Amino acid sequence: MKYPLKVNGQQLEADVDADTPLLWVLRDTLKLKGTKFGCGMAQCGACTVHLDGEPVRSCVTPISRVGDKAITTIEGIGTDAIGAKLQQAWKILDVPQCGYCQAGQIMQAVSLLRQFPKPTEQQIGDGMKRNFCRCAAYHRIKQAIQHAAEQEA
DSSP states (O other): OEEEEEETTEEEEEEOOTTOBHHHIIIIISOOOSSOOSOSSSSSOTTEEEETTEEEETTSOBGGGTTTOEEEOTTTGGGSHHHHHHHHHHHHTTOOSSOTTHHHHHHHHHHHHHHOSSOOHHHHHHHHTTSOOTTOOHHHHHHHHHHHHHSOO
C-alpha cells in the first residue's frame, strides 16, 4: 500500500505493507540511514525519531500508525533551533565514541529540552534514562545537554 509521508519537511511516499516498522521505511525505502536499529523492542532508543515533535521508537511503530503526522529524523533535526544547538554541543564536547546510539540520544534530548529548557541533572537523568549507550558516554551526553541548554536561541 502507498503511504504519503511528510519527512523532514518533504512530501514523500512509501509503498510498503501496513505493518512495516517506520524504522525500515526510513532506512530501506527512503534511504535515510541516520536512524539506527538497536534492539527491535523499543528498549534501547537508538531508533528514536519524532512524530509531530514527540519522540517515538520507530522500530515498533508501524507505518500505518503514522497517518499525517510529520516525521523528523536526525537528518532533519538540525533545522530545529534546539536540535541545532544539541548537534553543535555534541560536536564541541566530542560526545560519541562509537556513535551508534547518538542519533537516538539527540532526538530524545531535543524532546527533553522542549519540555525543560533549563533542565536539572535529575530531569536530564529521568528524560534520558531509556536511551542506552553501550560505550557509556552518559557523562558527555549530560554535559552536551547542559551546554545546549545554556546557549542563547
